[in-house]
Amino acid sequence: MENKNILNENIAEFKQISIEYPLKKYTIKAVTNITLPIKRGKITALVGESGxxxxxLxxxxxxxxxxxxxxxxxxxYFYPKDGTELHLKDLSDKQMRKFRWAKVSMVFQAAQSALNPVLTVRDQFFETLQEHDSPLSKEEKEKHVRGLLEYVKLDAERVLSSYPHELSGGMKQRVMIAFSLILDPELIILDEPTTALDVITQSYIFNLLKDINRDLGITMLLMTHDISVxxxxxxxxxxxxxxxxxxYGDVKSVFKWRNHPYTEGLIGATPSIIGDVDLVKPIEGNPPDLMNLPSGCIFSPRCPYCKDICKTAEPDMVEIDGGLKGKCYFYKEAKNG
Amino acid sequence: MDRSPLMRLENINMVFKKPGSLLKDRNIHVLKDINLDIYEGEIVAIVGESGCGKTTLGKIITGLIRPTSGNVYFNGNKVSGVFSKDISSYNQVQFIQQDSYAALNPVRTIYQSLYAPIKTSNRKLKTKEIDDKINELMALVGLLPAEQYLSKYPHQLSGGQRQRILMARAISLNPRLIVADEPVSMIDVSLRLSLLNLMKELNKKLNMSFVYISHDLSTTRYIARNGRVCVMYLGEIVEMGNIGDVIETPRHPYTRALIQAVPVPDPEYHGNDDLPLKSMQLGTLEDRGDGCSFIERCLYSCDKCKQKIEHVTTDTAQVLCCNLENVPKQSVYSLKGKKK
Incomplete structure (x- = not known):
């Protein structure tokens, strides 16, 4: 327990990261200068439209x-449990191979295509364990894998000897979740884990993920376009x-204050099953074209509060009380007004 | 309601055959005894989880497939699908598909895609007249200036724009009924609403009936507003009624679970996470008997459920359940906990 005090409160941190896709004629900047902490033991969600x-990121x-x-x-930066600090940029490919899945695993968007169609679920689990030099004997491996599948409430006997096409969408997604837990990672990345699933299955999956987060203390980074989730x-x-x-901020404050015009628009554009339907209104305009970004604040062409200054230069990230951060010239004022 | 319906579905059954063992084919019973009336100018929403037969029903309404048994009446006349001779009256029913990219021919420009159906429906029309019509359609769906879009190919447009083109194509023949199959599920959140608004506007302005097929109750509530909703489960309509009433006080055990599963976009709203269901596994569609198809997942099942069940009319809806008195009557929200 003593160790916990020394541990960084973040498990990972993006530091001014930029990612680009160089193409023949131009370069697409997919991610521009993002600094973002991922809090240990918590669930951090990234919301955004496609593109x-x-x-x-x-x-x-x-x-x-x-x-x-x-x-x-x-x-x-990544801060594992042992209190060290890893700079992920400096890892060699070989080190990265060991790091991947052991420390950070990922549940992909399309569970259908994330599983190898010509291997049974058992073979895929064993292959991963083998690749990461698992010290377990064959019986122990089998026991471990069964335990995981039962944890996600699947019939291990049936699922292990099945091929992916024999499972339903919800089952495949749960196999993927069990798969992400196999090496006992510290962080799981969930990329739209329920997009192709219906609401009832979605609800089950999220309850399951919440249990994993609470019981096993695994940090999660969730990507989604659905702000209700x-x-x-x-x-x-x-x-x-x-x-x-x-x-960026904690969910309750962000929803409560709706300081940033885009967040406000996004929440306002989501129809809900409760409340007044007439209050819902769309965000005007179209999402930005990454090859042809507007000058100034990139949200300015769609922003209902756009002023002259917004069109000339891009605003910096402003931090206000309570740890909320926003990229807007009027971020501070918004809270008061 | 005394008005005669625009479209009437009567005891529709749809059975797909699947090769099974050597001697016997397996029967996949996708739709079971569907009865549905659609009136002029109405928005009817069909909701249910994947595999419940909503798209199949949409295809039967548009006449793309023929039901195994049962009758379809359009405007009082019995119809038997697009492959029959009465096809000309059937262009009053149009279909908007889910995947706008697959629904448009990739090697045709938008202009060609819009031109063909108008020309085919009326060979006497001059090109000039068709052009005027196309411009009018483009204005109606909010794609202006039209010239900017007409010469493009589908891949050059965004998902939202393609969906608008599909809508323009669907209304080009002045239909009276449009079946929209998950029209916004592949569209970005910020653009969804404007498309739904467009559909609502068309419904009001041109008095077109809409059948809105979706698995998302929140958008369904937004578009249907005062319309009706049919909740489907394994090929049966388990509950049908005014959408406000159904969401407020769902009566069928499945509807209750479905509504409780919908996430609310408000972090202060803490609901009951455990759904009122016995299991997560969907029942089977194969060789179905008469009994309730929800029986394995239902918390309130009884002995009567194994026999043939009928729709019960409550004060708010028609419900397919034999044991309604045991199902709680209060709304799901009060179970979910109130907002602070």
Whole structure:
């Protein structure tokens, strides 16, 4: 327990990270200068529309950015349980291979295609254990894997000898969750874990994830476009737009104050099952084109409070009381007014 | 309601055959005894989880597939799908697909995609007239200036724009009924609402009926507002009624679970996380008997559930359940805990 006091309260931290995709004629900046902490033991959610860079940002932790993307600036720090500090940029590919999944694992968006279709679930679990030099004997491995599958409330006997196509979408997603736990990681990245699933399955999956977070103390980084899920599930929220972090803070304050115009628009544009339907209104305009970003604040063309200054230069991240941070010239004023 | 319905579905059954063992095919009973009336100018929402047959029902309404048994009446006349001779009356029913990218021909420009159906429906029209019509349609769906979009190919447009094109194409033949199958599920959150608003506007302005198929109750509530909702479970309509009433006081055990599962965009709102369901596993569609299909997951099941069950009319809705007196009557929200 003593050790806990020395431990950094963050498990990982993005430090001014920029990621770009160099193409033949131009370079797309998918992520621009993001600084973001991931609090230990908590659930941090990244919300954003498609193309806002949330998947790119999170997959940079395990160096899984799809080609030809590369980190063009900044670094990612990781603080494992043993109290050391890892600079992920400096890891060699071999070190990264050991780090990946053992410390940070990921549940991918499409569980259907994340599992190898020609291997049974058992083979895939064993392959991963073997690759990471697991000291367990064969019987122990089998026991470990069964335990995990039962933990996610699956019938281990049946699932282990099944091929992915024999499982339903919800089952595959739960296999993926069990799979992400196999090496006892400290951080799990969840990339839209319930997009293709219906609400009842979604509810089960999130209850399960919440249990994992609470019982095993595993930190989670959730990416989603659905702000209702964030409200129900997450502790901290980062709102992304056009590759930038627009706002960051704890979920309750962000929802309560709605300081940033984009966050306000996003919450206001989400129909809810309760409350007045007439209060819901869309955000005007279209999401930004990453190849042709507007000058100044990138949200300015859609912002209802846009002033002259917003069109000339991009605002900096401003921090206010309570740890809320926002990228807007009028972020401080918004809270008072 | 005394008005005669625009569209009437009567005892629709849909059975798909699947090769099973050597001698016997397996029967997949996708839709079971569906009865549904759709009136002029109405928005009917169909909700349910994946695999409950909502898209199949949509295809039957648009005549793309023929039901195994049962009758479809449009405007009082019996119809038997697009492959029959009465196809011309059937262009008054149009379909908007879920995947806008797959629904548009990738090697045709938007102009060509919009031109073809209008020309085919009326060969006498001159190009000039069709062009005017297309411009009018583009203005109606909010894609202005039209010239900017017409010469483009589908891949050059964003998802929201493509969905608008689909909508323009669907209304180009002045239909009276549009079936929209998950039209916004692949669209960004900030653009969803404007598309839903567009559909509502078309419904009001042109008095078009809409069948809105979705798994998302929040958007359904937004678009249907005062319309009706049909909750489907394994090919049956388990509850049908005014959407406000159904969401406020759901009566069928499945509807209760479904509504409780919907996340509320407010972190202060702490609900009961445990859904009122016995298991998470969906029942089977194969070789179904007469009994209730929800029986394995239902908390309130009794002996009667194994026999044939009928719809019960309550003061708010029609519910397919034999044991309603045992199902709690209070709304799901009070169970979920009140907002501070």
């Amino acid at each position: 806002s860079g949330k998947t790119t 999170s997959s940079s932790i395990i160096r899984c950015i799809s080609e030809p993307g590369r980190i063009s600036g900044g670094d990612i 964030v409200a129900k599930f997450a502790d901290y929220i980062g709102v992304m737009y056009g590759g930038r972090l627009m706002e």
